[in-house]
Amino acid sequence: MAQHAIPLEQLEQFEAGFHGDLIRPDDADYDNARSVWNGMIDKRPALIARCRGVKDVISAVDFARENELLVAVRGGGHNVAGTAVCDDGLVIDLSEMQSVRVDPDARTAWVQAGATWADVDRETQAFGLATPGGAVSETGVAGLTLGGGIGHLRCKYGLTCDNLASVNLVTADGEYLTASGDENPDLFWGLRGGGGNFGVVTGFEFDLHPVGPEVAICLVFYSGDRMVEVLEAYRDYVADAPPEVSLLTLSGMMPDEDLFPTDAVHESKIAIAGCYAGSVADGERTLAPLREIAEPIADFSGPMPYVEFQQLFDEDYPDGMRYYWKSLYLDGLSESAIDRIVYWSDVSPSPLSTVDVWQLDGAIAQVGLEDSAFAGRHAPFLLGVEANWEHPVDDDANLEWVRDCLDDMRQFSDGSVYLNFPGFLKEGEDMMRSTFGPTYERLVALKDEYDPTNLFSLNQNITPSENAQTDGGECHE
Numbered sequence: 001m002a003q004h005a006i007p008l009e010q011l012e013q014f015e016a017g018f019h020g021d022l023i024r025p026d027d028a029d030y031d032n033a034r035s036v037w038n039g040m041i042d043k044r045p046a047l048i049a050r051c052r053g054v055k056d057v058i059s060a061v062d063f064a065r066e067n068e069l070l071v072a073v074r075g076g077g078h079n080v081a082g083t084a085v086c087d088d089g090l091v092i093d094l095s096e097m098q099s100v101r102v103d104p105d106a107r108t109a110w111v112q113a114g115a116t117w118a119d120v121d122r123e124t125q126a127f128g129l130a131t132p133g134g135a136v137s138e139t140g141v142a143g144l145t146l147g148g149g150i151g152h153l154r155c156k157y158g159l160t161c162d163n164l165a166s167v168n169l170v171t172a173d174g175e176y177l178t179a180s181g182d183e184n185p186d187l188f189w190g191l192r193g194g195g196g197n198f199g200v201v202t203g204f205e206f207d208l209h210p211v212g213p214e215v216a217i218c219l220v221f222y223s224g225d226r227m228v229e230v231l232e233a234y235r236d237y238v239a240d241a242p243p244e245v246s247l248l249t250l251s252g253m254m255p256d257e258d259l260f261p262t263d264a265v266h267e268s269k270i271a272i273a274g275c276y277a278g279s280v281a282d283g284e285r286t287l288a289p290l291r292e293i294a295e296p297i298a299d300f301s302g303p304m305p306y307v308e309f310q311q312l313f314d315e316d317y318p319d320g321m322r323y324y325w326k327s328l329y330l331d332g333l334s335e336s337a338i339d340r341i342v343y344w345s346d347v348s349p350s351p352l353s354t355v356d357v358w359q360l361d362g363a364i365a366q367v368g369l370e371d372s373a374f375a376g377r378h379a380p381f382l383l384g385v386e387a388n389w390e391h392p393v394d395d396d397a398n399l400e401w402v403r404d405c406l407d408d409m410r411q412f413s414d415g416s417v418y419l420n421f422p423g424f425l426k427e428g429e430d431m432m433r434s435t436f437g438p439t440y441e442r443l444v445a446l447k448d449e450y451d452p453t454n455l456f457s458l459n460q461n462i463t464p465s466e467n468a469q470t471d472g473g474e475c476h477e
Contacts, residue, residue: 076140
């Protein structure tokens, strides 16, 4: 899409029929409205359309298409790549569309696309129900779901996108559609893990499961000197763990003076974190071996309200800090892979950064590629490399650390990545082809049908074919 000034006459016509707020660069709320969670992202859109409902979304999509504007879509604004905002174009802001409606008898929830996981958990836990969400409650529902959704219930109940019953969205031609197993099933397949390529999602319907109100959690910290031993024990434990268990390890300094003894605050550590999606008594018994690998520095394991556990990491990821995350699916945790994880954990330039190893498998592996576009079901582990730091002067060192770590760790991977830990967008097209492999062309066909001019390009992008871009015209029948 071209980037240019918005014609005044067209803008006035748009504003006359828009019920939400249109925020311009000279408005008092502009800087607040354009800011997103990642402090590295500093974009200045020409216009922010803060929508109040579906009609506003349709109007905004039509306006962007007719005026050839670059488009960003904002849900929670939490994507590490900063896809929720752009320079010069239009931001379609869904952040005020936060409604969550639960049907406890049917065990379903209908969620608007501006909601966060804190919004969802608050409503669903009123009935002792949950759907797999993220590991930080301030994360937006929309971005996490469309990229797959790896959360604390994944091994028992699958990915967030595996629990979708239906999706409402506005396509590039301004049409409002429902996608489900019965309606537009090919589109539904692509929305389950194919990213935000095919339209502006306005609402999700999720299946819910009995969870909580309390769960048994594991949160135990060991000295970095025991990192090899802990990773080996973790690998062996998850190989035989029941599906109720979903865990990850985090390795780095994690210098929290409130959590650790004074002599351990500035030393390297490794944590095992996760929960048991079943009875608290069974969970405490099942998770107990993880607390006995060595002498812990600190151990916060035990029963905890599920909502509280979902918010446990929120303070570690404040708004405005600088973030750069990338990922790889790992073939396993061999001795060599563990040695390299230890090395990269130890050489991080920021004490706030971590190298994480997420347990996968379980219910994730029980869904086939014919059922969803998500491409990471084959892997037993996901490596997440999180650079988190405070000052712009340290940007280059932190970006280099993440990229060098990923380059090294590719020897233990097929090269595919998790879309929600993507790095920056400019790194994207080859990443998408290698990640989706043989299903990439099926995603291109969907892009050709629903967004042939790539109106929705600010995402982990599926590029339409040359024929689709040349033909333009109608998106689909």
